[in-house]
Amino acid sequence: MSKRKVAIIGTGGTIASQGLHPLDVQDYASSGRPILDAEALVAGVPDLARVADVFAVPFTAIPSTAIGWSDWRALVAKILELEAAHPDLAGVVITHGTATLEETAYLLSLTLPTDLPVVVTGAQRPFTGLSSDAQMNLVAAVRVAADPQARGLGVLVVLNDEIHAAREVTKTSTGRLQTFRSPDLGALGHVDADRNSFWRRPTRVLPLEARFDILGVEQPPRVDVLYSVAGGDGVAVHAFLAAGASGIVAAALAPGFLTPAERSAMAEAIAHGCTVVLSSRAGSGRTFPTRRYGEEGFLNADNLNPQKARILLMLGLTRGKDQAAIARLFETA
Incomplete structure (x- = not known):
């Protein structure tokens, strides 16, 4: 049985960062080493091929502290382009810095005119860090994006083996791995070793016809x-x-x-x-x-x-x- 196809769009962030050595998990932004693009991320986690047929999508590396309206418009356009070009596409993963990850995920959930599963993920430790969460978060995000159960749930956020709704999740800790939480309602499910376990569906997902068209809006x-x-x-x-x-x-x-x-x-x-x-x-x-x-x-x-x-x-x-x-x-x- 062929694996489901998942696109990976890399936008930079800690998940794609490289420190000077494995214990450099704090000052890696000033290491001078390049941010890994999506192709390098995919190459750096060869076991992704075990869970899906993945392919990297070129995109600009943007510090999440610098992301804004024009980048969100570009992401919407890129996802729609991928969906049109790949009729067999099962889902999309976006790697992102964690500082504004929740805002990008929520905006995409309100503006993407598609039910294609879109999963945003990141990491608290750089790709090169000892015991980094980058690799496993990427694998978990791909598994969720490839899962038919994820369709129609709006944009999802997956880190630390948890599946969250974009509307509900927020970053709650500066450095801990369990930083992303949904304070009022909890996770939608978990990425377990044997399967993705979905426990509930979000009720606040805008229907496709009610979503906002931002491609023609130069400035909000x-x-x-x-x-x-x-x-x-x-x-x-x-x-x-x-x-x-x-x-x-x-x-x-x-x-x-x-x-x-x-x-x-x-x-x-x-x-x-x-x-x-x-x-x-x-x-x-x-x-x-x-x-x-x-x-x-x-x-x-x-x-x-x-x-x-x-x-x-x-x-x-x-x-x-x-x-x-x-x-x-x-x-x-």
């Missing part, structure tokens, strides 16, 4: 994030407005409140036509609608963290500023 509306702190004032809000912000997401005090000065500044922003969404800095749980904030025009991010709420608001604003439509989006996407 500007959306900024305010991090709320005790004694916080409205200086940042005024700076965001001066910079042309169409939307602001608040990483608000749990369960979704602002300081008096921040709230006043945000109310001014709303009066000037800026869309304001309340998320939480807590890392878990919904922001609950309250009458007083609702009457002032604040929207709620549900349980999306601030960085993902920014992605969704940015995409929502590409369709206009209808507040009711954007509020519905945060209840369904």
Whole structure:
């Protein structure tokens, strides 16, 4: 029986990094050694051939701290190109730096007009590190991308033998291998030695017809994030407005409140036509609608963290500023 075909797109990151020696698992970014491209990654893990018929796809190596709108558009275009060119393609794996991995995965989940399994993976230790997680994470991601069970689940994130939904997962530790977690709901499943074990399906997956077309959008509306702190004032809000912000997401005090000065500044922003969404800095749980904030025009991010709420608001604003439509989006996407 022939193996299922999986494309591997390499975008750089720790998973493709090389240190000076096996114990260089911290300063490898300044090692001077080149970032491995997808072809080199595939060649460096020959046992990938045991689990799928894999092929490498050229793409630009981008530090995940530098990734942005144009790179996301390029990834969408590349995946659609691969699907058209390979009718027998079972799935796609994207290797990515972990700093913004969750944002890329969520944006792709909202914008890819296909149910083709797409899995984003990365690593906490460089490819050359002693006991690196890079090789096994890549194998696990390929196994999931090749699995028919992964179809229709939206973009998935696979690291540390766990399968997560792009909407739900977040990076929770700077250095630990078990960094990616889904705080409210947990993993969708696990990549076990004998099989992929899926335990549940995500309910917040946009239908294909509702996904956002970003290929024709050169620049998205500007959306900024305010991090709320005790004694916080409205200086940042005024700076965001001066910079042309169409939307602001608040990483608000749990369960979704602002300081008096921040709230006043945000109310001014709303009066000037800026869309304001309340998320939480807590890392878990919904922001609950309250009458007083609702009457002032604040929207709620549900349980999306601030960085993902920014992605969704940015995409929502590409369709206009209808507040009711954007509020519905945060209840369904």
